[in-house]
Amino acid sequence: MNIFLVGEAATHAEKLASRLTCGAAIVPLPREAAHAADHDGRIGPHDVVVSLRFSRPPGATPAFRLLHVPGAGLDGIDMSSVPPGATVCNVFEHEIPIAEYVTLAMLEWQIRLRDLAARFTPRSWSDLYRSRPPHAELYGKTLLLIGLGRIGRAIATRARAFGMRVLAVDGYAQPPAGLVDRVFAPHELGEALPAAEFVVICCPLTEDTRGMFHAGTLARMRRDAVLINVSRAEIARERDLYEALRDKVIAGAILDVWYRYPKGADDDVEPASLPFLDLPNVIATPHTSAWTVDLPWRRYGLIAANIDRLARGEALSNVVRPPGR
Amino acid sequence: MNIFLVGEAATHAEKLASRLTCGAAIVPLPREAAHAADHDGRIGPHDVVVSLRFSRPPGATPAFRLLHVPGAGLDGIDMSSVPPGATVCNVFEHEIPIAEYVTLAMLEWQIRLRDLAARFTPRSWSDLYRSRPPHAELYGKTLLLIGLGRIGRAIATRARAFGMRVLAVDGYAQPPAGLVDRVFAPHELGEALPAAEFVVICCPLTEDTRGMFHAGTLARMRRDAVLINVSRAEIARERDLYEALRDKVIAGAILDVWYRYPKGADDDVEPASLPFLDLPNVIATPHTSAWTVDLPWRRYGLIAANIDRLARGEALSNVVRPPGR
Numbered sequence: 001m002n003i004f005l006v007g008e009a010a011t012h013a014e015k016l017a018s019r020l021t022c023g024a025a026i027v028p029l030p031r032e033a034a035h036a037a038d039h040d041g042r043i044g045p046h047d048v049v050v051s052l053r054f055s056r057p058p059g060a061t062p063a064f065r066l067l068h069v070p071g072a073g074l075d076g077i078d079m080s081s082v083p084p085g086a087t088v089c090n091v092f093e094h095e096i097p098i099a100e101y102v103t104l105a106m107l108e109w110q111i112r113l114r115d116l117a118a119r120f121t122p123r124s125w126s127d128l129y130r131s132r133p134p135h136a137e138l139y140g141k142t143l144l145l146i147g148l149g150r151i152g153r154a155i156a157t158r159a160r161a162f163g164m165r166v167l168a169v170d171g172y173a174q175p176p177a178g179l180v181d182r183v184f185a186p187h188e189l190g191e192a193l194p195a196a197e198f199v200v201i202c203c204p205l206t207e208d209t210r211g212m213f214h215a216g217t218l219a220r221m222r223r224d225a226v227l228i229n230v231s232r233a234e235i236a237r238e239r240d241l242y243e244a245l246r247d248k249v250i251a252g253a254i255l256d257v258w259y260r261y262p263k264g265a266d267d268d269v270e271p272a273s274l275p276f277l278d279l280p281n282v283i284a285t286p287h288t289s290a291w292t293v294d295l296p297w298r299r300y301g302l303i304a305a306n307i308d309r310l311a312r313g314e315a316l317s318n319v320v321r322p323p324g325r
Numbered sequence: 326m327n328i329f330l331v332g333e334a335a336t337h338a339e340k341l342a343s344r345l346t347c348g349a350a351i352v353p354l355p356r357e358a359a360h361a362a363d364h365d366g367r368i369g370p371h372d373v374v375v376s377l378r379f380s381r382p383p384g385a386t387p388a389f390r391l392l393h394v395p396g397a398g399l400d401g402i403d404m405s406s407v408p409p410g411a412t413v414c415n416v417f418e419h420e421i422p423i424a425e426y427v428t429l430a431m432l433e434w435q436i437r438l439r440d441l442a443a444r445f446t447p448r449s450w451s452d453l454y455r456s457r458p459p460h461a462e463l464y465g466k467t468l469l470l471i472g473l474g475r476i477g478r479a480i481a482t483r484a485r486a487f488g489m490r491v492l493a494v495d496g497y498a499q500p501p502a503g504l505v506d507r508v509f510a511p512h513e514l515g516e517a518l519p520a521a522e523f524v525v526i527c528c529p530l531t532e533d534t535r536g537m538f539h540a541g542t543l544a545r546m547r548r549d550a551v552l553i554n555v556s557r558a559e560i561a562r563e564r565d566l567y568e569a570l571r572d573k574v575i576a577g578a579i580l581d582v583w584y585r586y587p588k589g590a591d592d593d594v595e596p597a598s599l600p601f602l603d604l605p606n607v608i609a610t611p612h613t614s615a616w617t618v619d620l621p622w623r624r625y626g627l628i629a630a631n632i633d634r635l636a637r638g639e640a641l642s643n644v645v646r647p648p649g650r
Contacts, residue, residue: 096464107429113433117609120611126592126594135613135617137620158487162428267451286454288459
């Protein structure tokens with residue numbers, strides 16, 4: 001059995017090798033092998049392809065056993081190109097760093113550790129100690145999760161440990177007992193919003209969620225509320241969100257996702273058409289909430305475990321499309 | 326029944342009044358009333374005194390029913406001055422903000438939210454997005470708590486929700502099942518230290534803990550470890566800690582407590598004799614970890630509940646010295 005790592009996946013060959021026990025050969029392929037058939041002569045019916053992207057022209061699909069996507073999203077995979085006998089698996093694990101980022105964002109909003117540190121000098125100490133302005137707590141505050149999938153649940157688990165009240169808006173979720181205080185249906189968003197000091201967007205971007213946060217919904221939020229977006233920028237209408245922040249309709253935002261992304265190595269765009277980064281009540285980060293050293297190690301560890309299962313003839317985990325569709 | 330609020334406690338009269346149901350009168354007394362008998366003529370045998378400090382010359386103690394300390398520490402109370410028939414109660418609740426501060430400190434150390442935000446501009450966006458350097462996670466890391474009292478347990482509860490391994494050094498603690506992975510005896514400190522990425526000092530300062538972190542114990546820590554001190558500075562020897570940080574014996578420290586405090590309104594001291602605040606691997610805050618808007622509300626709410634119990638003849642909570650000692 002050979003394991004072909006395509007494009008970016010090839011940079012993680014050592015991680016996969018360090019966790020793999022079955023002894024299969026690991027073969028890097030260039031980025032182009034995701035969409036072009038030039039290397040297909042090397043891929044055999046017992047082999048594994050690890051790639052974020054995969055497509056082939058009709059009828060040009062090579063036979064292989066497993067396409068393992070090294071991420072959660074399947075938007076790079078053309079399922080009709082995957083051979084009928086192959087299994088497709090994905091991996092998650094990004095809910096862990098995203099939940100850590102969101103908890104940090106809420107804590108930093110309340111405590112302002114870095115502002116405290118910036119004001120603290122040997123000369124300012126005595127006066128600062130005497131006049132210490134108190135900060136805020138998470139304890140007892142209300143968190144509203146827009147979306148209660150893997151990411152929402154990971155955030156809820158942590159928020160619970162801080163004594164927060166946790167609400168969610170989700171049309172499908174059946175959360176484990178005790179994880180959230182109440183799940184609202186999507187049409188009840190307007191009822192849920194006024195309750196929360198923190199509103200976290202952690203649902204997928206769909207035609208239902210695009211523009212879900214507009215002037216009307218933003219006005220339903222508390223004036224001291226903070227919006228945190230770790231999903232996709234377009235779930236909040238750009239101009240409406242900017243104006244709500246500028247005009248203090250809501251207290252602030254912590255934004256990790258943006259309206260414009262560079263498309264290639266030379267593309268130079270701004271993250272939004274409006275100056276969000278100039279607003280003093282916005283903490284902005286460059287789409288890094290899930291971007292950790294640990295994440296690819298965890299993901300390639302799971303991929304190695306799945307390939308070892310395949311080698312032993314055991315059932316695979318994280319199957320998104322079984323063979324013989 | 327009258328409730329006398331002494332000194333700083335008098336600034337919280339409205340908080341107490343808003344939660345009290347028994348209708349007792351709330352009377353502010355000046356700071357001096359903690360130690361001087363000038364106002365004792367107003368205090369009767371059915372009354373309550375709320376004060377962080379209390380002493381009287383021998384034989385000059387007025388009779389009252391309850392001394393409620395609006396904090397955890399009893400170092401301001403001369404127990405021999407408290408009338409034998411009076412109960413002494415205290416309040417905690419600071420474990421909540423301190424645990425939030427410690428979790429924020431660990432998360433910020435791993436993720437560097439504010440550094441990410443500072444580097445993110447409309448011009449830097451495209452390059453920053455393409456080259457995003459990954460950050461670290463709390464998940465799977467090891468936390469060592471020095472002290473497993475109320476504060477240590479509150480930190481452990483939160484760390485657990487992040488998937489951290491939690492160890493503790495404590496000579497007495499019998500923690501609830503599942504809260505920590507292992508409790509080491511104090512003489513096992515040297516064995517526990519090499520395991521932890523984060524070491525949090527949250528034990529009281531005693532003759533046993535003074536100087537517990539010296540050059541020898543600091544050298545037992547991992548080189549990538551971070552020391553967090555929310556207890557008392559003197560638990561770490563000043564010069565040894567400074568040199569360990571300067572020489573990268575440990576990776577860094579987050580310090581909220583200091584070696585020198587101003588003694589009065591005009592006293593001007595530096596927080597330490599060595600320039601900790603100049604070290605790039607130190608995040609320093611001015612003893613603010615417990616200093617929240619919410620804390621006095623929660624504490625005076627508990628004091629009000631206790632006074633209402635007293636008025637109804639019910640058993641009090643948080644009794645540190647029962648009457649009739």
